[in-house]
Amino acid sequence: MTHTDRSSSPDAAGHEAAARKDFLREKVAQDVASGRFGRPIHTRFPPEPNGFLHIGHAKSICLNFGIAREFAGLCNLRLDDTNPTTEDVRYVDAIRHDVRWLGFVWDEEHFASDYFERLYDIAEGLVRAGKAYVDSQDEETIRAGRGTVTTPGTPGPFRDRTVDENLDLLRRMRAGEFPDGAHVLRARIDLAHPNMLMRDPLLLRIRHAAHYRRGTAWCVYPLYDFAHGLSDAFEGITHSLCTLEFKDNRELYDWLVREAGFDPPPEQTEFARLELDYTVLSKRKLLRLVTEGHVGGWDDPRMPTLAGLRRRGVTPEAIRAFADRIGVARSDARIELATFEHAVRDDLNMRVPRVLAVVRPLKLVLTNYPEGKVETLDAPLYPHDVPKTGSRPLPFSRELWIDREDFMEEPLKKFFRLAPGREVRLRYGYLVTCTGVLMNDAGEIVEVHATYDPATRGGDAPDGRRVQGTIHWVSAPQALDCELRLYDRLFSAPEPDALAEEGDFLAALNPNSLVTVRGAKVEPSVAVDPPGSRYQFERTGYFISDPVDSRAGALVFNRTVALRDSWAKVKDK
Numbered sequence: 094m095t096h097t098d099r100s101s102s103p104d105a106a107g108h109e110a111a112a113r114k115d116f117l118r119e120k121v122a123q124d125v126a127s128g129r130f131g132r133p134i135h136t137r138f139p140p141e142p143n144g145f146l147h148i149g150h151a152k153s154i155c156l157n158f159g160i161a162r163e164f165a166g167l168c169n170l171r172l173d174d175t176n177p178t179t180e181d182v183r184y185v186d187a188i189r190h191d192v193r194w195l196g197f198v199w200d201e202e203h204f205a206s207d208y209f210e211r212l213y214d215i216a217e218g219l220v221r222a223g224k225a226y227v228d229s230q231d232e233e234t235i236r237a238g239r240g241t242v243t244t245p246g247t248p249g250p251f252r253d254r255t256v257d258e259n260l261d262l263l264r265r266m267r268a269g270e271f272p273d274g275a276h277v278l279r280a281r282i283d284l285a286h287p288n289m290l291m292r293d294p295l296l297l298r299i300r301h302a303a304h305y306r307r308g309t310a311w312c313v314y315p316l317y318d319f320a321h322g323l324s325d326a327f328e329g330i331t332h333s334l335c336t337l338e339f340k341d342n343r344e345l346y347d348w349l350v351r352e353a354g355f356d357p358p359p360e361q362t363e364f365a366r367l368e369l370d371y372t373v374l375s376k377r378k379l380l381r382l383v384t385e386g387h388v389g390g391w392d393d394p395r396m397p398t399l400a401g402l403r404r405r406g407v408t409p410e411a412i413r414a415f416a417d418r419i420g421v422a423r424s425d426a427r428i429e430l431a432t433f434e435h436a437v438r439d440d441l442n443m444r445v446p447r448v449l450a451v452v453r454p455l456k457l458v459l460t461n462y463p464e465g466k467v468e469t470l471d472a473p474l475y476p477h478d479v480p481k482t483g484s485r486p487l488p489f490s491r492e493l494w495i496d497r498e499d500f501m502e503e504p505l506k507k508f509f510r511l512a513p514g515r516e517v518r519l520r521y522g523y524l525v526t527c528t529g530v531l532m533n534d535a536g537e538i539v540e541v542h543a544t545y546d547p548a549t550r551g552g553d554a555p556d557g558r559r560v561q562g563t564i565h566w567v568s569a570p571q572a573l574d575c576e577l578r579l580y581d582r583l584f585s586a587p588e589p590d591a592l593a594e595e596g597d598f599l600a601a602l603n604p605n606s607l608v609t610v611r612g613a614k615v616e617p618s619v620a621v622d623p624p625g626s627r628y629q630f631e632r633t634g635y636f637i638s639d640p641v642d643s644r645a646g647a648l649v650f651n652r653t654v655a656l657r658d659s660w661a662k663v664k665d666k
């Protein structure tokens with residue numbers, strides 16, 4: 094069964110739902126059991142096409158599509174495109190692509206911009222019922238007239254316009270007779286309402302601007318609250334799941350769908366927004382990173398966007414597993430980056446082949462190995478605890494590359510790798526003993542010399558003697574040159590947003606979020622793999638050959654996530 098397959102039996106769906114208990118699912122389960130809506134439940138994912146989707150959206154996607162599937166319901170994709178100045182068809186395409194990539198298929202696709210006429214008709218209905226009026230004050234005066242949390246608002250001079258006068262003005266607003274800001278349509282509710290959002294909220298405003306779908310023909314744009322709940326109602330949404338910052342909006346949501354006569358109305362329930370350490374999850378901020386050139390684009394592997402994570406090598410399965418693992422809560426919670434990285438490693442560990450690659454090469458010469466001889470070792474692609482099999486040929490010769498980090502001329506305590514006089518295992522190869530080094534005039538080590546024990550092919554000594562360290566290597570004559578892009582967290586501060594108040598979240602950008610290493614070496618077996626192939630470079634990390642820039646003869650690998658390195662911990666103490 095695929096993740097998007099909704100044809101599963103009710104039993105299987107129920108079982109799956111029962112396996113995951115959270116307050117949203119409990120609520121939906123009750124509504125399904127009571128038959129409250131008299132039809133299958135219906136959810137939606139409603140992004141605004143003003144940027145690429147990020148990992149926060151993934152949480153919402155997994156919830157909305159996941160719940161629909163678990164309860165044999167439906168889920169829509171709605172492009173919430175009611176703002177003419179920031180939206181673009183490019184973002185619509187990216188959103189569609191990313192939702193599909195995450196593994197979900199929507200039942201219906203809608204655009205809020207298709208509802209402008211319908212919303213306008215509801216606006217006229219509210220005017221006729223005396224529940225909305227045209228206000229000709231500017232928005233600042235309107236805001237001031239709302240009062241404060243402790244003081245009630247005061248009615249403006251236009252609140253008691255007659256229905257006819259309101260209808261006339263509203264129609265002329267729609268006809269484009271007035272400039273931006275000349276009038277707005279407001280609900281007439283209560284200027285002393287304890288909920289500030291209920292104090293005669295704005296419903297429509299004039300915007301003479303080009304909308305990417307509607308062009309310039311339409312000029313009375315619905316505000317978020319007006320468009321959102323009613324769009325849910327138009328589509329027959331039963332459960333409208335949104336993030337906590339919309340809690341106060343729920344009262345207005347309910348008022349609008351009730352006044353418009355929807356019965357049973359859709360019901361909004363809020364859940365905690367995902368906040369992830371060391372990054373920002375706001376399209377507005379991510380857009381700044383792109384437009385100001387702090388990253389290479391929306392799909393820069395350092396971005397928390399789905400496009401960035403994909404290029405970084407993260408799989409949709411890992412993102413879904415992460416969404417499952419963090420669950421849903423009623424109050425906001427920051428998630429540590431380690432939690433995400435765990436999910437990524439767990440997923441890749443079971444999925445990707447192992448290969449040998451050397452980040453910063455240092456020549457190792459086996460002085461007793463015959464010159465010109467090349468052996469082919471048979472190296473497993475997967476470790477024993479992974480239910481996948483296969484092997485690849487691994488050339489071995491007299492001259493090898495090892496990582497600079499794996500050799501110390503004067504080893505520190507707890508350094509168990511290669512050092513003069515010490516014997517270590519070359520992964521899948523032989524036991525070798527370091528006999529000395531070759532230095533250049535500057536006193537830098539250019540070669541490490543060692544002897545190998547021919548009786549230890551495969552890595553074990555027939556006499557049972559043990560070595561403490563195993564290091565990785567690549568045979569020098571056959572090694573492929575490659576570029577490694579070592580990505581790290583984009584921000585140095587766990588909460589870059591917190592800095593936004595004092596100045597700018599950009600102050601927290603990590604200057605070392607990308608370290609490019611040229612002249613790294615990888616074993617030749619990867620030469621035939623297409624771009625976008627994922628690997629574990631043993632002892633180093635998970636990598637993907639860059640889907641955009643990597644090509645035969647000029648291989649580029651992005652580090653998805655490093656392996657946890659116990660020596661690095663000791664060393665950095």
Ligand code: ATP
Pocket residue numbers: 138139140141142148149150152153173334335336365366367368374375376377
């Ligand atoms: P942004 O600030 O990134 O633009 P948004 O909430 O304005 O976020 P929308 O495109 O309007 O973005 O969001 C579409 C859906 O995704 C909404 O239902 C929203 O609640 C949800 N969503 C957005 N960000 C997060 C997040 N960090 N965690 C969980 N859900 C989110």
Ligand code: MG
Pocket residue numbers: 141
């Ligand atoms: Mg938004």
